[in-house]
Amino acid sequence: MKTLCTLLLAAGTLATAAAQTALVGDTVYTMAGAPLKPGIVLIRDGKIEAVGPAATLKVPDGYKVIRAAVVTPGLIDAHATVGLSGLLNQPHDQDMLEKSAAMQPELRALDAYNARDPLVTHLRSFGITTVNTGHSPGALISGQTMIVKTLGRTADEDVVNPAAMTSVTFGRDGLVAATTGTRGADAIAAGYKSPGTRAKAVALLRSELIKAQEYARKREAKDEAKRSGRDLRLEVLLRAFDGSQPLLVTAHRQQDILDALRVAREFNLRIVLDGCADAPLVLPEIKASGFPVILHPTMKRSNEDAENLSLETAAKLKAAGIPFALQSSYESYVPKTRVVLFEAAIAAANGLGFDGALASITLDAAKLLGIADRTGSLEPGKDADLALYDGDPFEYTSHCIGTVINGQVFADGPH
Amino acid sequence: MRCRNLPVFAALLGLATGLCAQEKTRVFQGARIIPIAGEPINHGVLVVAGGKILAVGAAGSVALPAGAEIYDVTGKVLMPGLVDSHSHVGAGSGGDGSGPLHPDARVLDSIDVRDASLQKAQAGGITTVNVMPGSGHLISGQTLYLKNRDGRTVDDLLIHLPDGTVAGGLKMANGTNPIKAAPFPGTRAKSAALVREQFVKAQEYRDKLKRAGGDAEKLPPRDLGLEELVEILDGRRIVQCHTHRHDDILTILRLAKEFGFKVVLHHVTEGWKVAPEIAAAHAACSIIVIDAPGGKLETRDLEFDNGAVLERAGILVGFHTDDPITDSRLFLRSAAFGVRAGMSRPGALAAVTLANAKILGLDARVGSLEPGKDADFLVLSGDPLSVYTHVEQTWVEGRKVFDRADPQDRLWAVGGPGAGDPRRAFMCCFESAWAITTAASNQ
Numbered sequence: 001m002k003t004l005c006t007l008l009l010a011a012g013t014l015a016t017a018a019a020q021t022a023l024v025g026d027t028v029y030t031m032a033g034a035p036l037k038p039g040i041v042l043i044r045d046g047k048i049e050a051v052g053p054a055a056t057l058k059v060p061d062g063y064k065v066i067r068a069a070v071v072t073p074g075l076i077d078a079h080a081t082v083g084l085s086g087l088l089n090q091p092h093d094q095d096m097l098e099k100s101a102a103m104q105p106e107l108r109a110l111d112a113y114n115a116r117d118p119l120v121t122h123l124r125s126f127g128i129t130t131v132n133t134g135h136s137p138g139a140l141i142s143g144q145t146m147i148v149k150t151l152g153r154t155a156d157e158d159v160v161n162p163a164a165m166t167s168v169t170f171g172r173d174g175l176v177a178a179t180t181g182t183r184g185a186d187a188i189a190a191g192y193k194s195p196g197t198r199a200k201a202v203a204l205l206r207s208e209l210i211k212a213q214e215y216a217r218k219r220e221a222k223d224e225a226k227r228s229g230r231d232l233r234l235e236v237l238l239r240a241f242d243g244s245q246p247l248l249v250t251a252h253r254q255q256d257i258l259d260a261l262r263v264a265r266e267f268n269l270r271i272v273l274d275g276c277a278d279a280p281l282v283l284p285e286i287k288a289s290g291f292p293v294i295l296h297p298t299m300k301r302s303n304e305d306a307e308n309l310s311l312e313t314a315a316k317l318k319a320a321g322i323p324f325a326l327q328s329s330y331e332s333y334v335p336k337t338r339v340v341l342f343e344a345a346i347a348a349a350n351g352l353g354f355d356g357a358l359a360s361i362t363l364d365a366a367k368l369l370g371i372a373d374r375t376g377s378l379e380p381g382k383d384a385d386l387a388l389y390d391g392d393p394f395e396y397t398s399h400c401i402g403t404v405i406n407g408q409v410f411a412d413g414p415h
Numbered sequence: 416m417r418c419r420n421l422p423v424f425a426a427l428l429g430l431a432t433g434l435c436a437q438e439k440t441r442v443f444q445g446a447r448i449i450p451i452a453g454e455p456i457n458h459g460v461l462v463v464a465g466g467k468i469l470a471v472g473a474a475g476s477v478a479l480p481a482g483a484e485i486y487d488v489t490g491k492v493l494m495p496g497l498v499d500s501h502s503h504v505g506a507g508s509g510g511d512g513s514g515p516l517h518p519d520a521r522v523l524d525s526i527d528v529r530d531a532s533l534q535k536a537q538a539g540g541i542t543t544v545n546v547m548p549g550s551g552h553l554i555s556g557q558t559l560y561l562k563n564r565d566g567r568t569v570d571d572l573l574i575h576l577p578d579g580t581v582a583g584g585l586k587m588a589n590g591t592n593p594i595k596a597a598p599f600p601g602t603r604a605k606s607a608a609l610v611r612e613q614f615v616k617a618q619e620y621r622d623k624l625k626r627a628g629g630d631a632e633k634l635p636p637r638d639l640g641l642e643e644l645v646e647i648l649d650g651r652r653i654v655q656c657h658t659h660r661h662d663d664i665l666t667i668l669r670l671a672k673e674f675g676f677k678v679v680l681h682h683v684t685e686g687w688k689v690a691p692e693i694a695a696a697h698a699a700c701s702i703i704v705i706d707a708p709g710g711k712l713e714t715r716d717l718e719f720d721n722g723a724v725l726e727r728a729g730i731l732v733g734f735h736t737d738d739p740i741t742d743s744r745l746f747l748r749s750a751a752f753g754v755r756a757g758m759s760r761p762g763a764l765a766a767v768t769l770a771n772a773k774i775l776g777l778d779a780r781v782g783s784l785e786p787g788k789d790a791d792f793l794v795l796s797g798d799p800l801s802v803y804t805h806v807e808q809t810w811v812e813g814r815k816v817f818d819r820a821d822p823q824d825r826l827w828a829v830g831g832p833g834a835g836d837p838r839r840a841f842m843c844c845f846e847s848a849w850a851i852t853t854a855a856s857n858q
Contacts (some may be wrong), residue, residue, distance in 0.1 A: 396751030
């Protein structure tokens, strides 16, 4: 019954997609200047037309007015597996990890993303409009992530960046031993024997990167006969050299984080650190590298490589001046997806504060993902991606009362 | 803090307690008190002594005992210690893979009370907890109710009932978790048949015991598993059944009716679909809050408003952590999400305190701030349902077991290197107890 209502509501609002809309918020967090109290955001043809205080910005005639206590930019989940690790956790809806080989950079999230998985709607119902989703940690190179709006249509229609990052896993989760779990989709036998140790994992990755360098040289050979054919795998890695598609290196232990930085230095790669439970132990090294961090979910369970994680790590990254964003990450069991709004809420209450927490799932996440020209803040010309709440978005008892993506209003809630 | 365990030793040695500070009368004043039993009191006074609550009420209405130690907790919120009706703290276990029925297996024999998970539960304000074996069996074993005291051994944390027995329930499960390769059942019908067969055996065993009338010659051979099930049949112990899908919920209610045992429904994902039937059976529900539905087929319809629907149907509703499925440090979050989805505020707060105490049959001792009950309470920095609120102190039976101002305790509250290490024994108490023994033997 509830599902039906949700569908009807969604269907009812689809018709208004093309309309001009005015969002009137008691508080509007634009992330581009001080909050507007009250503020107005005008939307026209899917883009933000104007943003300003209600005292000076008037709603033109013909605009549909939607009111909310709080308006924020649409939330961004900087690293998810939603759309690949489906709701049911049955073999038919678990596409987040291919175990036939240790390194498969050619695997694209784009070819696996199920835009209609109910978890996509679940995230949208809390104000999440954009996710960087893809293969889960679990293989040394597990595939490429994509950035997608949570519109719930198809991968091709909803995509923002079809090949955003290449997922690398350092530490125990990337080793063969980690595949011997017994729960659900994790019980996948590895089709390979190596890497079985941390040292071997790094050695394999370095060898692969050297192959990519040689491949680049051969691709540029003047003699056409000597020019090598296309290699789907290596051309993906090459994009980490020119910075257009960084390696997203999941690393929790401090030695794994340092391994990632060492490899990046050796090959002059662009990387993004992911997970980073031990980040507080190596803050100066991370800071000096200049690389950003997509921090583990605040409520991630502490175990194995992540046993040192802390609710206060986000606050420490901010204090150290390290760029970071929060994420929902991957869960093999429950919750089948985390909700980055809730993760940010816990960080807000544990030293990060409201402003820092909101930035970590809006503008800072957009900058980290290279999409700040389109989303992450409420500024004229950007995509009309917004989230509406009936109170402090981080309070447990507040609700998301609507989500706007490209100007289209979804009422999946109130949730 | 230092003397935490001394009375435990003293008690073990049969000596009078009173060597440590818990005998002091303490007065906590200035806080907003949420007693659960009754309306919140804005400027409240809580008086505790001897591990019990002496008085609770508004400032001016409560006599302050002479010589009491006064704690000014102005601006704070006091509420009862939380009761968690389903947890796996302490890394305990139940039955093994040899079969689906293990009524003989006890969490008591497997739990490690120095595991950091118990300290994290203290940091989350959990003072009473039902530690369960897993859900991979039709009957996975005997659960254990614990007070989250700072103890050296499991015995230090036990709850003894008036008849001297150790408090606990019996964990059962239906649905997909116990369905696996033989000798486990392959279908739901087989699951129910195996359970019925076992309870029929228990009925016959009980009949034999009765017929023997205490005559040792006529008594049947002792059977640990059947003895346990006889306790269930006699109502001396209750069944706590993991169940998700609406038809599985109805199945365990059907079996409970057939054999006349009392069952609490655990998780109850689809409880909202069969609320009238649950209410008619007078079964209580211990439910869970997970941030997303799914994870398996039978939890696809998990909804945040499950608690609200069950509450409106007049069902006794508690929340549980199922730690490590949800984090004991954030147990209050479950109550808040109940309110988010339409539960009443008093109902949601009771669902982590008094309702769970009733579910465990411990409401005469815990779950609310009332004179005569155990002095289990929390000092909170603010409203219990706000994300910004921290548990500042946790008190169990008049003794402070968690203080966010203490660096070690804070580590358990927020995490970081060392937060997962088992708690060390307090050497102060070892030495003191030894000294007591020596002193006693010298007399």
